[in-house]
Amino acid sequence: MKYMATYDLMETARNTNQWLGASALALGSYPALSLWPNPLFKMVAAWGEVAERTFARMVAKPDWNINTVVGEDGRDHIVSVEKRVTRPFGDLIQFQVHGRPQKPRRVLLVAPMSGHYATLLRSTVASLLPDCEVFVTDWHNARDIPVSMGKFDVEDYTLYLVDFMKHLGPDTHVIAVCQPAPLTLAATAYLAGEEPAAQPRSLTLIGGPIDPDAAATDVTDFGRRITMGQLEQLAIQRVGFKYAGAGRLVYPGLLQLASFMSMNSDRHSRAFSEQILKVAKGEAGDHDKHNRFYDEYLAVMDMPAEFYLSTVERIFKRREIARNAFTVAGRRVDIGAITDVAVKTVEGANDDISAPGQCIAALELCTGLPDDKKASHLEPGAGHYGIFAGKSWRNNIRPLVLDFIDGNSAAPEERRAQFKPV
Structure with a gap:
């Protein structure tokens, strides 16, 4: 697993899914499609919106978003x-x-x-x-x-x-x-x-x-179950050419995320399915409960x-x-x-x-x-x-x-x- 190509292929897969989401959103939102009122188009656009945001989050460091605090004087x-x-x-x-x-x-x-x-x-x-x-x-x-x-x-x-x-x-x-x-x-x-x-x-x-x-x-x-040799073989990769740390041995954030998600896969699948339906119905918001949680949860870093x-x-x-x-x-x-x-x-x-x-x-x-x-x-x-x-x-x-x-x-x-x- 210690090859730059492995890391780059994983990043390519993420990038491709982000692109597919953006493409589905653009296609499903095409104005001319409104002439044929079909819920399928809304579902395609909703899937695209959720998919694009999901895969884009994985390589973005979240902001702290703590801008003010109320003091004892009552002022911000x-x-x-x-x-x-x-x-x-x-x-x-x-x-x-x-x-x-x-x-x-x-x-x-x-x-x-x-x-x-x-x-x-x-x-x-x-x-x-x-x-x-x-x-x-x-x-x-x-x-x-x-x-x-x-x-x-x-x-x-x-x-x-x-x-x-x-x-x-x-x-x-x-x-x-x-x-x-x-x-x-x-x-x-x-x-x-x-x-x-x-x-x-x-x-x-x-x-x-x-x-x-x-x-x-x-x-x-x-x-306890895994040996150090197995762990090194399965989890460790070299950073690809896209980043400043090219060649550094890391435990990639995307691999970690896959491990996190697998621990509660049913719950995560249900959460994303429900979010797609909410987006299609126009009930989702940019900072709703789902997005607030997953904006942080999906933002991973290499160790x-x-x-x-x-x-x-x-x-x-x-x-x-x-x-x-x-x-x-x-x-x-x-x-x-x-x-x-x-x-x-x-x-x-x-x-x-x-x-x-x-x-x-x-x-x-x-x-x-x-x-x-x-x-x-x-x-x-x-x-x-x-x-x-x-x-x-x-x-x-x-x-x-x-x-x-x-x-x-x-x-x-x-x-x-x-x-x-x-």
């Missing part, structure tokens, strides 16, 4: 996205709220690098912005990163997080969502051992696979091959985080070194990706942390998406997380004095 304050740290594989960005006094809560939201852009956390950011200064890890699409920029694996990811935390300083509260939870825990432990003055105040881990073996899911079962493979091998198969045996540049990262960073875990009772038990395992690993610095929450009835972006997050989890942040905002004076800003 302009929001701009500012880069604070720039790196080849990802940036640290801030949602700068203009004309508003700075909020005491400083939150670093660690976004997943698991196939979707950081904009997957758009609603999470929007819900935190009225009460916090929000920073986000904005990971880049690997297809756009030249081979000359080198590799990027789980150790590099961890060191990126270390740099971002050091840049923001010890007054930061970190929230890691899903996939980055184990590596964010490791980055915090790395700072505890190497530069304790730069540790954040608190760490909230939401639905992450700290110990994948704690509860079985389709994801963990897949990780560096070494990051994907090392995640499967080291986090899922060898369980290096769960066994407290993770190393960075040959040095062991001892999670027990975390002694004064408050840690909270959040799980969804119906999470079928990172099942209950996987994330709360972090608290057992923090052997040096007092019990009064540990907390956990299991949200009844919540699935994976709901615990960070759905109704469960808005109504129940977000208030608990903000209370946890407020309860652990006091800084040890010696840590303040020792910290040297980056």
Whole structure:
């Protein structure tokens, strides 16, 4: 599979489907066809509209679309996205709220690098912005990163997080969502051992696979069944000639999307069939529920091959985080070194990706942390998406997380004095 031609053929298939959709839309909408009032033409145009939008989304990075936030003064304050740290594989960005006094809560939201852009956390950011200064890890699409920029694996990811935390300083509260939870825990432990003055105040881990073996899911079962050789053969390709990262080994976003869709194929097929009928009847809108969801869901990014493979091998198969045996540049990262960073875990009772038990395992690993610095929450009835972006997050989890942040905002004076800003 490691051929540019394979990647280019996959992109060609996507592009062809987008073109067929546009052609069907134009044909079905041809004015002269109105002389023969036949519902078939409306169905052709509706299929074309949905198909064109579907396949066009797959290569477009969504916009954050967070333009204003209401302040305590009742005014709308302009929001701009500012880069604070720039790196080849990802940036640290801030949602700068203009004309508003700075909020005491400083939150670093660690976004997943698991196939979707950081904009997957758009609603999470929007819900935190009225009460916090929000920073986000904005990971880049690997297809756009030249081979000359080198590799990027789980150790590099961890060191990126270390740099971002050091840049923001010890007054930061970190929230890691899903996939980055184990590596964010490791980055915090790395700072505890190497530069304790730069540790954040608190760490909230939401639905992450700290110990994948704690509860079985389709994801963990897949990780056990397949060998690393099989995975490399089936999933890894070289970026084609169209992009700046030509020749880079990646796990392509389109392959990831096919995997995502296959997990709930019946539901997705029904959703698209219903949308085509709505478009034909004139009942669909550009920003209706279907389009809002799939504009984000279908926008996928390539992952560096070494990051994907090392995640499967080291986090899922060898369980290096769960066994407290993770190393960075040959040095062991001892999670027990975390002694004064408050840690909270959040799980969804119906999470079928990172099942209950996987994330709360972090608290057992923090052997040096007092019990009064540990907390956990299991949200009844919540699935994976709901615990960070759905109704469960808005109504129940977000208030608990903000209370946890407020309860652990006091800084040890010696840590303040020792910290040297980056």
